[in-house]
Each structure stands twice: as C-alpha cells, then as structure tokens.
Amino acid sequence: MSQPTPWQPWQSGQGVPQPWQSHTTSSMLASHADRERAVDVLRAGYGEGRLEHSEFEKRVARAYAARTVGELALLVGDLPAGPVPQPAPLMAVPPVPRTFLPTARPQTNGKAVGAAVCGLLCVPTLGLTGIPAVILGHTARAEIERTGETGEGLAMTGLVLGWLSTAGWALVLTLLIAVSLASG
Known part of the structure; x- marks a missing residue:
C-alpha cells in the first residue's frame, strides 16, 4: 500500500501557494532579479537530478508568473540554494601541454x-x-x-x-x- 504523496504548493491545480507566515518579507512583490535567482536554483536542482523535467518546467513557469517573494520561496524551498559541490574525480586532470601554457616574460635588465x-x-x-x-x-x-x-x-x-x-x-x-x- 503506497502512501499518498503530500501536496506540494507548486503543483498546479492544487490551490494557490501561500507565502510563508514566518517571514515578514514573503508578501513583498518579486523583482525580475528575484525570479531569475529562483530559476537559477531550479536549474541547479534539475542539473543535479533533484527534479524531473516536467516538474522543472512547471516550476520555472510558476517562477516567472510569481508575484511575491513568498511564492518564489515555496517553489525552491525543497531544493538547496545552489549547486552541491561534486567530489573530485579519482583520476587527476591531465596537464596542459607546454605549447598552451603562457610564457614567462623575461625580466628587464x-x-x-x-x-x-x-x-x-x-x-x-x-x-x-x-x-x-x-x-x-x-x-x-x-x-x-x-x-x-x-x-x-x-x-x-x-x-x-x-x-x-x-x-x-x-x-x-x-x-x-x-x-x-x-x-x-
């Protein structure tokens, strides 16, 4: 028996997302820069495999349609604030060939x-x-x-x-x- 998935405020058809009550600035109108930052976080989450493609597209559309900072916060609340650092690969990065390295300028006498x-x-x-x-x-x-x-x-x-x-x-x-x- 599977448990029902909890309602996510960003899902369409489930109601209008409500701004966080704990934040006083959540009802502030969102700027273009706020929307772009939210979309950047969504892109990072999608790139890390945290979001399915359809879910990513829905959230991006909602981010561009959001009127308040609280709505944007609900869209990215379950994602990290940016890309998660990836562990370094086990194989070392190959050295740059000598021809592509900058040459040292000789010193003036x-x-x-x-x-x-x-x-x-x-x-x-x-x-x-x-x-x-x-x-x-x-x-x-x-x-x-x-x-x-x-x-x-x-x-x-x-x-x-x-x-x-x-x-x-x-x-x-x-x-x-x-x-x-x-x-x-």
Whole structure:
C-alpha cells in the first residue's frame, strides 16, 4: 500500500501557494532579479537530478508568473540554494601541454634602465651623467646577451645619449683649449 504523496504548493491545480507566515518579507512583490535567482536554483536542482523535467518546467513557469517573494520561496524551498559541490574525480586532470601554457616574460635588465635614466639626465645635469650612462649601457648589453633579459633599447638609449654628452664635453674642452692657446 503506497502512501499518498503530500501536496506540494507548486503543483498546479492544487490551490494557490501561500507565502510563508514566518517571514515578514514573503508578501513583498518579486523583482525580475528575484525570479531569475529562483530559476537559477531550479536549474541547479534539475542539473543535479533533484527534479524531473516536467516538474522543472512547471516550476520555472510558476517562477516567472510569481508575484511575491513568498511564492518564489515555496517553489525552491525543497531544493538547496545552489549547486552541491561534486567530489573530485579519482583520476587527476591531465596537464596542459607546454605549447598552451603562457610564457614567462623575461625580466628587464636593471643596468639598462639605469643607463637610460643616466642618458636622459645628461641634459639637466649638463652632461655629468654621460660617462655613467656609457658604462652602464655597455655593461647592460653584455648582461642582456648573456642572460637573455630584455632592455636592449634602454641600454642603447643610455649609450647614445651618454656618448653624445661625452662628445659634446670633449668638443667644448677642445675649443676652450684652442681659444686659450690662441689668446695666450
């Protein structure tokens, strides 16, 4: 002898679902977002096998037709609030092939950065940082070639500006010496 199934408030033809009496907000009008959240819970329940397809369709239709939050609560009251975590599979996930892994970007050489900064500072310091720019630039290029770091452009910037500054000072000193010898 089978027991009669208890009446579910979401079943059509069995009466209008009544909002929960214990909740004061259950008679509040439902928003579109409330209905979508209820349908999401129903989808999760259906996806987990807690609902038959026909029952799922009836509940979704009732959720979209629901006017109050209480009606929505009755539709999802016997379901968990979201997907139940599934146990991890016994077999480990296969590793991603190396070709699809992101490549690590090489680090920028610090001496190349220093060479570029010294080269750019040649103008405001009137060429005082030209020689350090040249030294750092040559050292950085050697390290970049050896280690594979980035920063070749920065090192070259420091070298060019450093050599221009050094050449400018050499020209100024040569002119000063020539003028002093000619006048003197």
